[in-house]
Amino acid sequence: MKRIISLCLASLLLLLGGCATVVSSNVTAFNEWPADLPNKSFVFEHTEAQNNDLEYRNYESLVRTELQRLGFVQQDGGAAQLKVALKYDISARDVHVVEPVVADPMWYGPYGWGRPGFYGPGFYGPRFNDPFYDPFWYGPQVIGQREYDFQLFLRRLNVTITRAAGGQKLYDVSVSSEGKVGSLPAIMPYLVRSAFTDFPGKSGVPHVVKLKVEDQQ
Numbered sequence: 001m002k003r004i005i006s007l008c009l010a011s012l013l014l015l016l017g018g019c020a021t022v023v024s025s026n027v028t029a030f031n032e033w034p035a036d037l038p039n040k041s042f043v044f045e046h047t048e049a050q051n052n053d054l055e056y057r058n059y060e061s062l063v064r065t066e067l068q069r070l071g072f073v074q075q076d077g078g079a080a081q082l083k084v085a086l087k088y089d090i091s092a093r094d095v096h097v098v099e100p101v102v103a104d105p106m107w108y109g110p111y112g113w114g115r116p117g118f119y120g121p122g123f124y125g126p127r128f129n130d131p132f133y134d135p136f137w138y139g140p141q142v143i144g145q146r147e148y149d150f151q152l153f154l155r156r157l158n159v160t161i162t163r164a165a166g167g168q169k170l171y172d173v174s175v176s177s178e179g180k181v182g183s184l185p186a187i188m189p190y191l192v193r194s195a196f197t198d199f200p201g202k203s204g205v206p207h208v209v210k211l212k213v214e215d216q217q
Helices: 002-017 054-069 184-195
Strands: 021-031 041-044 082-103 141-163 169-179 207-213
Antiparallel strands (some): 082 141, 141 169
């Protein structure tokens, strides 16, 4: 039985290892984006704390790349028509999981389907017609339980775009993503890309953006 369970778990891990991993983000954007905005020049608006924050500068660079992809042009100084601001944070919560350990009698092992008494389709060991030996009569069996603890991290980003003159807010997007990776720098590229997916999008309509990554998030 232990051998069967071990082999089943190994097969499951192989299957999971071959699946594409994604960062899934919840995105909500509110906008009053003009139908025609010929001048898309922008400047970043910093708080005093952000002026010498290297981490912030890194994330600012990611936002700059996305804006330039959308046709915006950075123009430092008083001539820019738009101001861009961003803020972010990360928090953690502890998770305790209790789950059943299941043995599947349908698993085809070295002795046939599920148990040594079955030797292949149509044969039921010593008593060929005894349904007691029919593996199709039995589903997965719970043989115990396991418990484990881990942390989930909530990673959040907010980006706003306003008119430099008058301060009218044109775009305000919030992105949140929960996962096991507690490194905000590792996740931030996906949060930023999610913030500008389908820009400017439908105002106030929450949606989920899933981006493929190589490593587990």
